[in-house]
Amino acid sequence: MAVEGGMKCVKFLLYVLLLAFCACAVGLIAVGVGAQLVLSQTIIQGATPGSLLPVVIIAVGVFLFLVAFVGCCGACKENYCLMITFAIFLSLIMLVEVAAAIAGYVFRDKVMSEFNNNFRQQMENYPKNNHTASILDRMQADFKCCGAANYTDWEKIPSMSKNRVPDSCCVNVTVGCGINFNEKAIHKEGCVEKIGGWLRKNVLVVAAAALGIAFVEVLGIVFACCLVKSIRSGYEVM
Numbered sequence: 001m002a003v004e005g006g007m008k009c010v011k012f013l014l015y016v017l018l019l020a021f022c023a024c025a026v027g028l029i030a031v032g033v034g035a036q037l038v039l040s041q042t043i044i045q046g047a048t049p050g051s052l053l054p055v056v057i058i059a060v061g062v063f064l065f066l067v068a069f070v071g072c073c074g075a076c077k078e079n080y081c082l083m084i085t086f087a088i089f090l091s092l093i094m095l096v097e098v099a100a101a102i103a104g105y106v107f108r109d110k111v112m113s114e115f116n117n118n119f120r121q122q123m124e125n126y127p128k129n130n131h132t133a134s135i136l137d138r139m140q141a142d143f144k145c146c147g148a149a150n151y152t153d154w155e156k157i158p159s160m161s162k163n164r165v166p167d168s169c170c171v172n173v174t175v176g177c178g179i180n181f182n183e184k185a186i187h188k189e190g191c192v193e194k195i196g197g198w199l200r201k202n203v204l205v206v207a208a209a210a211l212g213i214a215f216v217e218v219l220g221i222v223f224a225c226c227l228v229k230s231i232r233s234g235y236e237v238m
Contacts, residue, residue: 007230014075014223017216021068024213028061056100064093071224080231087224094217101210116192119148126166127159137168143198145169145191151183153190 036054067089074082125132140146146169147153154165163179169186170177177185 007227010223010226010230011075014071014220014227017220017223018068018072018075020216021064021071021220024216025061025065025068027209028057028064028213032056032058032061053100056096060093060096060100063089067093071220074224075227078227078231080228083224083228083231087221087228090217090221090224094214094221097210097214097217112192112196115195116148119192120153123148123153123157124159126157133166137166139191139195140166140168140187141173143191143194144171144187145189145194146187147190148192149190151186151188151190 032054035057067086070082070089071086073079074086122132122136126136127133146165151165151169154160154169155162161179163181165178165181165186167173167175167178170181171185171187
């Protein structure tokens, strides 16, 4: 039995929200892939909270897309079971997102600590590994930083000669500019703090986007429950 009256409007709004869910799902997948690429370039290795976060984001995005598809089928066919499944799964996604937000807040200091330790470890491999050297050079050039805490960290690397930093530390990068350098000619601030500051600035954007997605999901649950109630009333009339 087809829904009537105000439920037609609810059904239409649900379709609009389902399109928004698909867009959010694609956005989450893109953010997850982007975060994974950034982490792979910042040499965080192993199954750490920071390295697992992009995987969780991608998984939530894929699951949200599948749930939106189930909701679309349920709304189109006005199927009671599909709409109940949609509402339950959407609620589960919200719980996962809340848990991920809490975990991100709780482990924020641990992630930075792991990044600091990993950065210092890879500094020791700088003269030995061309791939590591390329990643560190790119980070130092992009973030205009030098070393972990500051440029003096390079003095602690045994295989680096004294009074030398990588050329990527220089304000104007040229071959050999890091040898017998002048302090005014290099970036003195450390990369860990610089990258941490960049993350803190962008976390507000991520938080705002998460709140927006959560609001849309709440509306989706409410409209789905309204449609379920209408469908159930139709069955009882029959």
